[in-house]
Amino acid sequence: MxxxxxxxxxxxxxxxxxxxxxxxxxxxxxxxxxxxxxxxxxxxxxxxxxxxxxxxxxxxxxxxxxxxxxxxxxxxxxxxxxxxxxxxxxxxxxxxxxxxxxxxxxxxxxxxxxxxxxxxxxxxxxxxxxxxxxxxxxxxxxxxxxxxxxxxxxxxxxxxxxxxxxxxxxxxxxxxxxxxxxxxxxxxxxxxxxxxERRPLGGLRLWARAVAGAREVAGGRALVAVLTLADVAAAGAGEGDTEGVVESLRAVDGVEAAALVKEQSSGPRCRVSLRSSGLDVSAVAAARGGGGHRQAAGFSADDSPEEVTAWLSSELARRLKTASS
Ligand SMILES: [Mn+2]
Structure with missing residues (x-):
């Protein structure tokens, strides 16, 4: 057409x-x-x-x-x-x-x-x-x-x-x-x-787990957090109760990009949300078949949360290095 x-x-x-x-x-x-x-x-x-x-x-x-x-x-x-x-x-x-x-x-x-x-x-x-x-x-x-x-x-x-x-x-x-x-x-x-203002308590507990476990990439210029199905169960939360997590990570002083890897019980094994204050994260998402905006994007993957996290960490580190050189 x-x-x-x-x-x-x-x-x-x-x-x-x-x-x-x-x-x-x-x-x-x-x-x-x-x-x-x-x-x-x-x-x-x-x-x-x-x-x-x-x-x-x-x-x-x-x-x-x-x-x-x-x-x-x-x-x-x-x-x-x-x-x-x-x-x-x-x-x-x-x-x-x-x-x-x-x-x-x-x-x-x-x-x-x-x-x-x-x-x-x-x-x-x-x-x-x-x-x-x-x-x-x-x-x-x-x-x-x-x-x-x-x-x-x-x-x-x-x-x-x-x-x-x-x-x-x-x-x-x-x-x-x-x-x-x-x-x-x-x-x-x-x-x-x-x-x-309708976040359930389980959602706040899940937010706390994600923030507590967030890993620094490229000397703290990016943060990558993972929430597994076990985290969701431990927090007494629903799988969708992850609002605000990736935004909170992105808002940390000195952080240029943040990612949240969520394990899912159905559909693709993981969904990834990306946020940035400048870096084009839609390009990161597009590299894995996803899309979105420059400062807010996402993709899905059938890999394990560990594999997705490892890929994201190296990809964000590489792009941040290129962006600053
Ligand atoms: Mn829209």
Whole structure:
């Protein structure tokens, strides 16, 4: 399929002409993906277009009580002839749908710099904090205002992907967009609590284990932590209770990159989260078939946690050495 670089007006025009669409997000959707989808669902509803968010094989949808209020949801793939609006997904295989051979019309709306530019219309804004921020720009291009539930979902998406307005991706436009959403009914305190203050005690104990065991790489310029299934069990935590671990490691004085290796009970044996304050960790992830942003990326591997940790340690040391020379 030939990808055309679309501007907001082209996507807005296409949206106005739709009758029925499917919305899709990346696998293991995060708050930005779901918030962006909720925003799109609301815009389509206001345009009189039937829009359903399709999510297949995803038992956990984070902060659903904030980001999916009133969003029509389906757990099977959409009919092949339905236009598909892909949100926050860097590639077709990353979609939480079995669409590897999808040949229908796709509108690709995203902010990942490594987006493969799939689909017929591509609205890619690598400088945007979040896909939710791009959806807000679309709303303005359509001369629409998100209704309160959608405003909350979009605000949550922006907050989540910008690290609550602290990552380098946070611009004046990000903040003015967030202010606009607050004026439309998003409640900053309630959303902050829902997103960041629901950590179970087991999660805090797991965080402590990861931090306690973190290994220094390249003289402390990188930190690599491992959480095995045994750690998860010992902490009385769930496998997904690792929020904030890699960010805490990255925030240590003098640390330029941090990695968390998580052993999993199903799927690929390990998942790795990478964060940096400058080093392009999406290149590290890409070397193992993953992807993401320069300062926040990830990949999966079937190797043991020890093997993945050893590879990461040497890879980060090598790249940090190159970066500083
Ligand atoms: Mn995103």
């Amino acid at each position: 030939k990808a055309l670089t679309a501007d907001l007006a082209a996507v807005a025009r296409r949206m106005r002409g739709e009758r029925r669409v499917a919305l899709a997000v990346h696998e293991r959707p995060d708050v930005d993906a779901l918030g962006a989808a909720a925003g799109m669902a609301d815009l389509f509803a206001q345009l009189g277009v039937e829009a359903t968010l399709h999510v297949v094989d995803e038992p956990e949808l984070p902060a659903a009580d904030v980001v999916l209020v009133g969003v029509p949801l389906a757990t099977q793939a959409p009919p092949a002839d339905t236009p598909l609006y892909a949100l926050d997904s860097g590639s077709v295989p990353r979609l939480a749908l079995g669409l590897d051979s999808w040949d229908g019309p796709i509108v690709n709306i995203d902010h990942h710099h490594d987006n493969t530019r799939f689909g017929e219309l591509v609205l890619l804004r690598p400088t945007a904090s979040s896909t939710a921020e791009v959806v807000c720009d679309l709303a303005r291009a359509l001369d629409l205002t998100p209704r309160p539930a959608a405003a909350a979902a979009l605000y949550a998406g922006i907050s989540f992907d910008s690290g609550h307005f602290r990552h380098a991706s946070t611009t004046a436009h990000t903040l003015s967009t967030a202010a606009w959403l607050v004026s439309l009914g998003a409640d900053p305190t309630a959303i902050y609590t829902a997103l960041y």
